[in-house]
Amino acid sequence: MEINANNTQLKSWIEVNEGSDFPIQNLPFGIISTDKKPKRVASRIGNSVIDLSALSDLGYFGELDTVHLFDQENLNPFIEKGKAFTRAIRNRLSGIFLEGNNELRKKENDLHKVIIPIDRIETHLPVQIGDYTDFYSSIEHATNVGTMFRDPDNALLPNWKYIPVGYHGRASSIINSGVAIHRPKGQQKPTDGAPVFGPCKRLDFELETAFITYPGKELGDHISPDEANHYIFGMVLFNDWSARDIQKWEYVPLGPFLAKNFASSISPWIVTLDALEPFRVSGPTQDPEVFSYLKYQGDKNIDINLEVLIQPENGVATTVSKSNYKHMYWNMDQQLAHHTINGCNIKAGDMYGSGTISGPTPDSYGSMLEISWNATKPVKLSDGSERTFINDGDTVIMRGFAEKNGVRVGFGEVSTKVLPSK
């Protein structure tokens, strides 16, 4: 079924600009509102937003039971229905908007209710996140951090190649693209001297993606890598904001806490895993061999181009990193298999961050900590100013897309402005 909606030959009767992240092969899901109507579920083709609650009210989903599924403040009730259902909805959307299908196109009254120009809507956090976990699955990132702070000759900790290391994060402070954040305050410990308190001096982004799950199994059961795909709804871009100086002082022995939980920003449109299947690529060789509960078959990485830009207040954005999700050592299926091997249950709307996605070269590192190599190599922006970390007034923008055979499926962006400490 999904092959159909991903067919590279498909064209929509809705206009799609060249270079758009949202051709008919994407059909992501999000939450929108307009002046006239409160939050509801939507999709998008090009710069046209598709109001799914209107489509449902007008009867376009036929046999698919969408009553009160799309006039919701978040996607959770939709995601609760599972993969077969969300896939059927995406396939149906693909049909409705396919060039040559006039069932909606020729109905002026319906069209007016269903399609809204992108500049007339506001997006909102697409899911109510029950639990949020962050992994640490880029070998380049883990190696860079280990090299800077521990031992260049033993940069990776002994467990790293056995375990897709992860930790729990804060769900309440995950925010939508466009929501500004305040520089966090907290304790920091100068190398020589007593701890001090004040605004963080080393505010950093982390370039990540995150996946969102369907309902899982009962507490006590686990999900194998082969089953994992069935439990993953889609992905977003994820900026896991980090206060490096707060982190350094607080994180032993129980991990990062206030250094992370002040905010994490996501892109508003959840791109389904179905839409990303055509962009699968093979992952790295894993040596030593992983435990059998982590073994997988087939191509499980995804070729997603990623970019980070810093835009100073009233200035122009400068690209500071270009990375790719294909570099990940541990893939999503392994992450989910590991997360559940002890019987931990997952729920619809949970979010799972990849960990910082660094590539092999300095221009592909996924954090300022790595790009500026622990503040020893400042980065020059196009306005001539320099950055080792993020300044007040800066906006950090992340973009991502997959492209193959003339089709580009992307995420749009996650953009967040940093305001001074309150």
Next chain:
Amino acid sequence: MEINANNTQLKSWIEVNEGSDFPIQNLPFGIISTDKKPKRVASRIGNSVIDLSALSDLGYFGELDTVHLFDQENLNPFIEKGKAFTRAIRNRLSGIFLEGNNELRKKENDLHKVIIPIDRIETHLPVQIGDYTDFYSSIEHATNVGTMFRDPDNALLPNWKYIPVGYHGRASSIINSGVAIHRPKGQQKPTDGAPVFGPCKRLDFELETAFITYPGKELGDHISPDEANHYIFGMVLFNDWSARDIQKWEYVPLGPFLAKNFASSISPWIVTLDALEPFRVSGPTQDPEVFSYLKYQGDKNIDINLEVLIQPENGVATTVSKSNYKHMYWNMDQQLAHHTINGCNIKAGDMYGSGTISGPTPDSYGSMLEISWNATKPVKLSDGSERTFINDGDTVIMRGFAEKNGVRVGFGEVSTKVLPSK
């Protein structure tokens, strides 16, 4: 107002056995169901359960707007209303059930609908937990762990007396008392040799309490210790199950993950902070002086007697620890102030664990890790068997109560049976 409901002289016309945790001075909140009626909000006096949805339907809350507040699957909508409201409900309950008040007592038809014997109800998880944080705030526990695994002469890490150390945990796997758990599987690393995979061999409990919050402030704002009381709804007993061998191998550098997230068990009745106010005691001197955002005034610890028992399959329970919540180095108000100082937001129904509550003597340690001193001192149970950690078939029971001036306000218990790995 709350002084009234806590008055030690109050008596209810409902019978309360001596030694009960639930006199009229308690009036906790929970979720119950019966054969005839699905989940709804309830309170409890002695062994009589009070159906608040029935009280509401019958009009007993008068001006207090309780429409659809108590015919709910969890307490979240009730907690959303804030402290003034939940306090007013508790005060009203105190009035209805006070000796001498016959407004309900003499109405046979109403009585029948409102009061249910404890053996005819089932309790359920009382809140939908949005985020769960666990602290590490007992100096005795942190010192014991540091002595065993690091350096007896520098048992506490440098940050411990500056920061109420905490980390994020998994909300989805928090379960009600009575729900059995399966021994988790996972990777373990023998001291000499490669990592292995299998059922955890060092399954442990952690004796904790947890507090549940009201809605907080906006993202970016913080809550001071003086304000914290206003944001805390109540407390439960909390067994933070831990797999010590999984923890040891996985926890560097990002903290415990699969060693904890397979299950945490709570007692079903949330005892309000209002009901616990009479049992406040002073906390320890904090030296070095804490940062001003952590400074508090008045008595902020609470004298709560705690007990842990192990009951082997088909056997009799043996007490293995008696501790007290009054030993905590960091109090709840400081924990909440620290958690929000960076702008992290809190929500209604969030849960915050105290960390293992160990007292100063070996018979008051809050985990088997400490009681058996890293498996070097087995504990003898009354059936003659020995334990260093928890066996399959064992039930771990935690109880807790505060007592003063002839009034005992308690939590009942959290009881969890351990089943073999699936």
